[in-house]
Amino acid sequence: xxxxxxxxxxxxxxxxxxxxxxxxxxxxxxxxxxxxxxxxxxxxxxxxxxxxxxxxxxxxxxxxxxxxxxxxxxxxxxxxxxxxxxxxxxxxxxxxxxxxxxxxxxxxxxxxxxxxxxxxxxxxxxxxxxxxxxxxxxxxx
Numbered sequence: 001x002x003x004x005x006x007x008x009x010x011x012x013x014x015x016x017x018x019x020x021x022x023x024x025x026x027x028x029x030x031x032x033x034x035x036x037x038x039x040x041x042x043x044x045x046x047x048x049x050x051x052x053x054x055x056x057x058x059x060x061x062x063x064x065x066x067x068x069x070x071x072x073x074x075x076x077x078x079x080x081x082x083x084x085x086x087x088x089x090x091x092x093x094x095x096x097x098x099x100x101x102x103x104x105x106x107x108x109x110x111x112x113x114x115x116x117x118x119x120x121x122x123x124x125x126x127x128x129x130x131x132x133x134x135x136x137x138x139x140x141x
Contacts, residue, residue: 064132084125
């Protein structure tokens with residue numbers, strides 16, 4: 001059973017993917033996603049924060065992610081890119097969400113939409129990104 005927060009993350013990744021692939025404006029993409037039947041079961045506030053926050057800061061977030069990549073940015077799958085950007089937004093702008101939750105959710109969303117081993121790649125990048133973005137996080141132990 002998917003939680004409303006998981007659904008919001010999945011829908012945000014779908015929206016980021018759609019916006020990137022079709023080069024469609026964020027408000028139009030958000031409207032399309034909000035028309036989906038599963039949107040009713042999602043945390044709608046979280047979707048809005050994730051999608052628009054990620055979309056508005058994507059260049060800045062990619063600057064954080066880029067040095068951690070083991071391949072050229074253009075070789076990222078659109079799903080890996082969307083998940084990494086969304087998780088970077090959560091790590092940067094949503095300190096109330098523990099970083100292990102953000103990483104786990106990103107892995108699960110990647111397993112749902114990404115390639116066979118894409119989640120392993122995403123996990124490795126986000127582990128290193130969390131150290132950079134949340135160096136003083138008490139949960140780091």
